[in-house]
Amino acid sequence: MTNWLVTEYLNKMTLEEKVAQLLQLAVPFFKGAKDSGQITGPMKSLGITEEQIDNAGSVLGLAGAEEVLAVQKAHLANNRLGIPLLIMADIVHGFKTIFPVPLAIGCSWDLELAEKSAEIAAREAAVSGIHVTFAPMVDLVRDPRWGRVMESTGEDPYLNSLFAQAFVRGFQGDDLRNERDRVAACVKHFAAYGLAEGGRDYNTVDLSELKLRESYLPGYKAALDAGAEMVMTSFNTLDGIPATGNRKLMRKLLREEWGFDGVLISDWGAVKELIPHGVAEDEREAALKALQAGVDIEMMTSCYVHYLPELVAEGVIEEKLVDEAVLRILELKEKMGLFEQPLRGADPELERTVVYSSEHRAVSRELAAKSCVLLKNDGLLPLGRQQRVALIGPFADSGDILGPWSWTGSQETAARLGAAMQAASAEASNVTLAAGCGIDTFEKALAQEAAAAAEAADVLVLALGEASEMSGEAGSRSDIRLPQAQLELLRRMKQLGKPLAVVLFNGRPLDLSGVLDEADAVLEAWFPGSEGGLAIADLLYGNVNPSGKLTMSFPYSTGQIPVYYNSFNTGRPQGAPDAQVRYVSQYLDVPNEPLLPFGYGLSYTTFAYGQPKLSSATLTAEQPLQVSVAVTNTGSTAGTEIVQLYIRDMAGEVVRPLKELKAFSRVELAPGESRTISFEINEAMLRYYHSDLSFGSDPGAFKLMIGGSSRDVQEADFRLV
Template sequence: MSNENHQFPDKTNNRVNVKELIEQMTLDEKIAQLIQLAVPFYEGAVGEGLITGPIDSLGITEETVHNSGSVLGMAGAQDVINVQRTHLSHNRLGIPLLMMADIVHGFKTIFPVPLAIGCSWDMDLAEKSAEIAAKEASVSGVHVTYAPMVDLVRDPRWGRVVEATGEDPYLNAQFSRAFVKGFQSDDLTNNLDRVAACVKHFAAYGAAEAGRDYNTVDLSDRQMREFYLPAYKAALDEGCEMVMTSFNTVDGIPATGNSKLMRKLLREEWGFDGILISDWGAVRELIAHGIAADESEAALKAINAGVDIEMMTSCYVNHLSELVERNEVDVALIDEAVLRILNLKKKLGLFENPYRAADPIREQEIVFCEDHLKVARSLAVKSCVLLKNEGMLPLTRNQRIALIGPFANSGDVLGPWSWTGSKDEAVTLVEGMNAKLSGYVTLSVAEGCGIETATEQQWQEALAVALDADTIVLALGEHSDMNGEAASRSNIQLPHVQLELIQKLKSLGKPMVVVLFNGRPLDLHGVYEEADAILEAWYPGSQAGHAVADLLFGDENPSGRLTMSFPYSVGQVPVYYNAYNTGRPQGAPDAQVRYVSQFLDIPNEPLLPFGFGLSYSKFEFSEAQLSATTMTETEPIKLSITVSNKGSVTGVETVQLYVRDMSGEVVRPVKELKDFRRVELQSGESADIEFTLTEQQLRYYHSDLTHESDAGAFVAFIGPSSSVNTELKFNLIK
């Protein structure tokens, strides 16, 4: 039934004065608002009472649950209604629960993983994906999503690179804004199809040493501000309602207990007055980090740092009251945390309608609907990146094709953080390719091997179907569990058994196309040199098979461009385009043969650089032009170039503008992305692309953390990737 037919408790209304409400609350009721518990703690929930193991040690009382402020992992319209109704029947003051969940790249309709979305360079579609995710989540009862994750990433060993949009601060900031806008809109109170966003993980979680999850982060303030903070700030500038703390240390202090980071920078400098929530268990983890002797001290440091909600530990509930009694915690800190929580509940309209948009009938109409799947397919197409093509793609429908590999008929194409998605309902590659070949030839299919193991029978079946084919399509990659949280890997090659499959099939002398399903840049040795074509599909989502088949058969033209460099070898990691030079760089006019900054056994450069991606079109760039060779603080310069499609099919090129500051107060990156344009050109068509570059775009953080530009020489680069070397020289005069 529609939620209009449910009776709301009389004591809930959106005209509530939250400050007056706080005055009516006991200290224990206030503190309970600061705890977030998982779904099974709540009466009426599916799986109620199933919490076991370490969670039992929380010591949560029934009274605390009845007064708690928010729920973790709650979704499903009727379940939400049941839990909220029961909660309100127990809650003395009728304060509704906030329902929060990880809606990262789709709710039921799963879009490509964020790293793949980043490779689309398409802000409109990124925003649309978040809007659809919010619509499906909201009608299913969710109020807040733990997204976007905007951590800048440079180390593909870290499993959570799959959740980020890449290694560039400018591009990450653009996606950050797009996602927040899509999730929230500009009117959460009246637009019930949107949810509040929670940007994560603050701060610099992506810089964990050795790419090992939860590990130490050690950055200078200047480096953090230059590279890691812009995307978080962009989310807040777009109005993001919540921030989640990161698990890592920042300058020697865990983020969840870091007053300098949270109080000084986030609250005071940036003016953020929304909710700050810990990640799962991060308050109690202050003990393991070594800055708290026990739970009481952990609670003290977290509340002093400004953490409003403690997720899935009970340090606040068990110790804040006694800390107040001992005058170690000012009750005003608790009041301000409760105020922020109640303000968001009021903004979401929960005091007037505690079920908000949860509606079982409308849920059936909206979730996983055809219109949403069309957008998912379009974004999946734009997110795939063509890494290599020696005349093999697109495929023709009249050739005999053998589809082989562990991802040939696998529904494991959704990727991590797709908990409400269905692998069974995901379109597999064999389904997508068969749809293209209907009425033409029959597709031959063999698994060949599993993700990490193989049998002799699998080998033989693969060889048999390959021998009878004109072309081999190999569907390879990583199981989704090999990516995401707690999925760091020291070896980022494909599992050995898949490399062995490539070798066995290569011996047949057949043309071979590799489609990769994975969540991180890989070391492609054993793949890149053997395959005639490689399509990086990432985890494309619910419409995976259709989107990849669209590209393989040329019904769509690949347009994705990498937002994270693919290393030549894991020994280079971290390897990223916007690095600093050294005093002894390779290629300098006076460089020696040996005594320069280099590896003796591999190149310095990645195998595939940031911004790289091939197309079925052939794009040519004219010589770039400058409107002037000098810039001032009030007079920008214009940079222009003509791009032509010399190929036979319509395609999209991403024209990228990079700048290098040749002499800074501190060293500057060899290139920095400043702008880009995606341009669609028909065969034979040309377009004039113009960029305006301002003095503000040349500013950076100096050693004293001032943000300003320096007069002097600069070089601009315009081209199809970060490896472009054509130079446009100009000077900034101040």
């Protein structure tokens, strides 16, 4: 029910003031900003007047308590009705304390710690004056060429949904009005942005509604079920219509079917981009189509303020459409208590003690260690503290370990790997650093320095990877191997014949040709955040045992993409008993399966699984069944195993995936310890979308699989009756 206060504000507003509430602009447009007035060109090109700025509803990219206070106070003084701004920003994986990128956080499989990271990000952002974060991104991703895979938690709808809810809970808490150290979450990008053709950012998406509902919508729905206050439109088309002008997607599905009554915001410039997409002839038509689709806030273009008043005056649209959008914006401001306390949260004094505190950095370090995935280890790791180590590569002493969307973080203060390893070794002199090469440049002098450092070492550790700008938004790559300069460095170091480990810094799964086969050990560190160097040193020296598991598959080569664990079978599957050798669905040069599958990750110990035991061979809608499995730590080191439960529907009304993750459990085991892990399987877990888009289960045969990855499982059969 609409609050009386916001209705009162709405009734006092002119049409022009209402439309201006739908406008979101960047910081320099506003009085009180440090760089106010430095955006004269863009301001002129947008045709924005001072009056429209004074009546704008929100600002993006503003952070820092003192500047927020200055901007908000100036805005309140110049806004006729004293309506405060909503302050929004991209706080994706941390504010000043940067956590691992979301894809890495997914690999922790630790929902509680993921929620804690969002809570800390919210606390730092809120005390710095921010009200809304453009996160979480819950787009399902299966193409690592797309740079924004780093912002998702992976290729599985179920796991993505759990992380989506954890992030929303962490950002928002239980009561946005009274918890001033939280921020509103804006789930993005609605919808199916992760399926951009060719992995090319902003590109076309074309998929069936069945696949949309089965795989791509669950993450968004889960975030909204957790209470996310806002939704951001995606840049892509869906059913031939750009999302920002897609009435079926936004009005029919999001608002009517799902009942979402929160704020819908365009992505940057997406309203005006309806023109180059080819569905709007000009800005007037773009404004019309976006508002008709239900977009409340237009980010960084001015179609609404220029054309909605005349569209209303001409009777093309009813003013009530504008009113609905304004009410949703005002209701969010009221829900956050901004009419009572427009300077909510922003506190320069408290900011100095809360932001980047040692407590927050400790959580970042713990999450970074849990997010790293040990991809290979031929007994080289963990390192001995007395060993002489040559740490070589462009990331040996680099602060570029925060990753994309860390604009408020500091590379200068990030914990670097070289210093962390020197501190972790018995003596700092045991660890020698050498760059060896640049990210994508090879210099003979650097290579010679690396060779000299390697000669005096017992073990070589190569710190390799992508610069942060090589992934993230607009970071699509057609070749996802390491740059040739780094592969050449690795080849030369391998020729020295010494034990060699590789630590990878990157925002996407890579084609590890020439890496995984050459190295004795490979640790995937992703972009690990502010405390990344310390966390990696903890792992390399055995202070922490690796426990991360991949949530996105690594391909054998780019030509395999997309390759993911929960794919469909074909009528001619490879390896079928009656299949001819050639005439099956296969590549001639690489396997069908990924090089490293979903759920994969090694430890410094080993785990053995017993045969799953079922409480019954059948289950019904009323009577679930229990499955248990004994898991044993068969090594000499304590470790954490992520026990994964998958199910396959053997014969559905439509084709079902070869396996689907349905549950998992993190279990810590001492050396030699065995524990029985139990899961309940109920009828709801077996439901899926049918050809008529009904959602339900079918009686029949099912296979359950339990193991330490999607590839390494023990199987058992049951029936739904």
